Amino acid sequence: EIVLTQSPGTLSLSPGERATLPCRASQSLTSSSLAWYQQKPGQAPRLLIYGASSRATGIPDRFSGSGSGTDFTLTISRLEPEDFAVYYCQQYGTSPGTFGQGTKLEIK
């Protein structure tokens, strides 16, 4: 099973700052098969990015994804108040797909 590591567990930043969230896979992912989700308290996760760098429908362009192989990054160019949430990466190249443990983005 492919294990995804998201570190740090918590990231403290201020609105307007740039956020960089890493995700490392225990083995190389096929075809950049990595997705990112955002989850706010009491809500279901929301898909942000698939294919490592493609934005899902309706996702603002301040969200971007990059990386390949085992190292991936979600970048939020300029934090808005509504961006403070938990972010999960997911690999889906190897069935059934596994999620990381998440990075909580909190207001500094």
Place this chain on the structure above:
Amino acid sequence: EVQLVQSGGDLVKPGGSLRLSCAASGIAFTNAWMGWVRQAPGKGPEWVGRIKSKTDGGAIDYAAPVKGRFTISRDDSKNTLSLQMNSLRVEDTAIYYCTAVGYADYVSSSWGQGTLVTVSS
């Protein structure tokens, strides 16, 4: 807009059974691949299983922890997805989400509101 409305969560004893349902709208359900994802308290999400559309063969795949105990089914005439859970264990306690697969297999592009399943004596 895709809407997935779930029902059926409850408190059950270990060894018990429960059935979850998910009513879909705003989606061509007959052609949709659907799945269930769960999330234990304070943990990341975890895939439970996925069912392909009948036109794509209808294959069902389950995660190892639930294989042989859980059954996913679909009723295309009612736009409904179901999850039958048997031999429930304490470690099955989680919020269960119905999802629509989009962009790629096992990528959840739409999510239901979630329903809590608690397994406890």
